[in-house]
Amino acid sequence: MAEExxxxxxxxxxxxxMLADAAKAQEIFHATLREAAQQAANGEAxxxxxxxxxxxxxxxxxxxxxxxxxxxxxxxxxxxxxxAASQIEKLEPQQLAxxxxxxxxxxxxxxxxxxxxxxxxxxxxxxxxxxPPELSKLLRDGRRQxxxxxxxxxxxxxx
Amino acid sequence: MSTAAQLxxxxxxxxxxAPIREDRVDDRALRTAVHHARKTExxxxxxxxxxxxxxxxxxxxxxxxxxxxVPTESFIATPRRTWKKYVQNPVFLAxxxxxxxxxxxxxxxxxxxxxxxxxxxxxxxxxxxAGSAHAMMLDPVKTDAGGIGDYLFMKHxxxxxxxxxxxxxxxxIGCRVFDDEEGQRVAQVWAVExxxxxxxxxxxxxxxxxxxxxxxxxxxxxxxRWTGVVKEQNGVCFMAAxxxxxxxxxPYVSKKNE
Numbered sequence: 001m002a003e004e005x006x007x008x009x010x011x012x013x014x015x016x017x018m019l020a021d022a023a024k025a026q027e028i029f030h031a032t033l034r035e036a037a038q039q040a041a042n043g044e045a046x047x048x049x050x051x052x053x054x055x056x057x058x059x060x061x062x063x064x065x066x067x068x069x070x071x072x073x074x075x076x077x078x079x080x081x082x083x084a085a086s087q088i089e090k091l092e093p094q095q096l097a098x099x100x101x102x103x104x105x106x107x108x109x110x111x112x113x114x115x116x117x118x119x120x121x122x123x124x125x126x127x128x129x130x131x132p133p134e135l136s137k138l139l140r141d142g143r144r145q146x147x148x149x150x151x152x153x154x155x156x157x158x159x
Numbered sequence: 160m161s162t163a164a165q166l167x168x169x170x171x172x173x174x175x176x177a178p179i180r181e182d183r184v185d186d187r188a189l190r191t192a193v194h195h196a197r198k199t200e201x202x203x204x205x206x207x208x209x210x211x212x213x214x215x216x217x218x219x220x221x222x223x224x225x226x227x228x229v230p231t232e233s234f235i236a237t238p239r240r241t242w243k244k245y246v247q248n249p250v251f252l253a254x255x256x257x258x259x260x261x262x263x264x265x266x267x268x269x270x271x272x273x274x275x276x277x278x279x280x281x282x283x284x285x286x287x288x289a290g291s292a293h294a295m296m297l298d299p300v301k302t303d304a305g306g307i308g309d310y311l312f313m314k315h316x317x318x319x320x321x322x323x324x325x326x327x328x329x330x331x332i333g334c335r336v337f338d339d340e341e342g343q344r345v346a347q348v349w350a351v352e353x354x355x356x357x358x359x360x361x362x363x364x365x366x367x368x369x370x371x372x373x374x375x376x377x378x379x380x381x382x383x384r385w386t387g388v389v390k391e392q393n394g395v396c397f398m399a400a401x402x403x404x405x406x407x408x409x410p411y412v413s414k415k416n417e
Contacts, residue, residue, distance in 0.1 A: 008229045013219045026222060033230065080204045088211035093219040096212065114178075117213040120185040121176055133172055140175040143208060 007049045010118050017112035018060035020101035028059045077144035087150045110138040277363035277372035278396045285358045286382035289400045297333030304329045319393040320359040358398040362391045377412045
């Protein structure tokens with residue numbers, strides 16, 4: 001049960017990373033749980049925890065469609081820097097969420113799910129509904145674009 | 160540390176999906192890729208990058224309302240036990256194996272019972288006799304096997320001790336009549352062909368009624384590398400025996416059908 005509670009807290013974090021908006025994330029979190037409760041009451045409880053993330057993912061994408069849309073643009077990319085960890089440490093969680101929420105889907109979903117550190121490789125493929133080369137490209141490009149953004153926002157060596 | 164150039168193309172693709180925690184690597188190809196990439200600098204940088212982003216994601220604050228709102232009951236259905244899980248359970252596995260062994264034994268016993276016939280015990284005993292017999296022990300009788308019945312009736316008063324038509328044309332060398340362990344009169348005949356021996360002996364009888372137990376067709380029996388083929392007719396069993404197997408006798412018993 002404690003594990004399931006932990007999963008649900010991660011579900012909120014996932015919604016937050018997808019939307020970068022605490023109020024909307026909370027709304028989708030509640031909507032997802034309500035649907036799970038309804039299904040359970042009808043004797044058709046979700047089969048596994050992945051159901052919650054799949055459901056929340058589509059709700060987040062739907063909610064995202066109502067606001068500003070991320071553009072399909074070739075963002076600048078940089079090779080990962082050895083000192084990237086120290087650059088990232090200077091960020092606030094909100095900044096990470098803003099960056100991920102600004103990415104086009106499925107990159108947005110792939111990065112949000114990957115950085116939750118909640119899923120195995122196969123689970124990731126299942127929830128994102130991607131093939132291994134697709135997931136690989138999205139994560140590789142995502143890291144490099146994030147590195148380029150980091151270099152622009154927090155130049156290496158900056159205190 | 161070496162460069163990523165040593166990685167295969169497949170490894171390079173997979174490595175970008177490598178989760179930080181090893182227990183999350185649930186794919187053999189990815190596990191191999193991680194193993195190969197572990198010595199590369201690029202992978203070390205990627206892992207350090209990912210760890211930092213994961214730590215940042217973990218720092219996303221959870222509102223108090225969410226913590227309070229998380230229900231205490233589970234919404235996830237209890238997983239149904241599939242037949243694979245049942246099979247993997249040691250108790251079911253042991254029971255299954257035991258049931259299988261019992262079934263195999265029962266099938267063997269059933270097949271064995273179906274192949275049994277009245278007089279089989281005597282036939283086996285006589286196969287042992289056949290293995291130790293010498294032509295010298297017999298009275299020389301050179302005739303067609305089909306005529307041996309008359310000889311046995313005339314000389315030893317044994318009625319219905321007839322050689323079936325399937326073996327009637329074979330030439331004989333000699334013959335003898337003796338009492339077996341149960342006091343039954345047994346006729347032993349040597350044939351020229353393949354050093355074959357014939358045995359004629361009373362069919363097994365019902366101890367209550369004394370009636371002969373009949374069976375139809377030819378039945379095979381083997382003992383000590385000798386094989387016999389037995390047929391019952393008029394209360395007397397005929398067995399043709401030779402050193403060999405069923406294949407050697409089969410052409411004779413199928414002759415009549417042809």
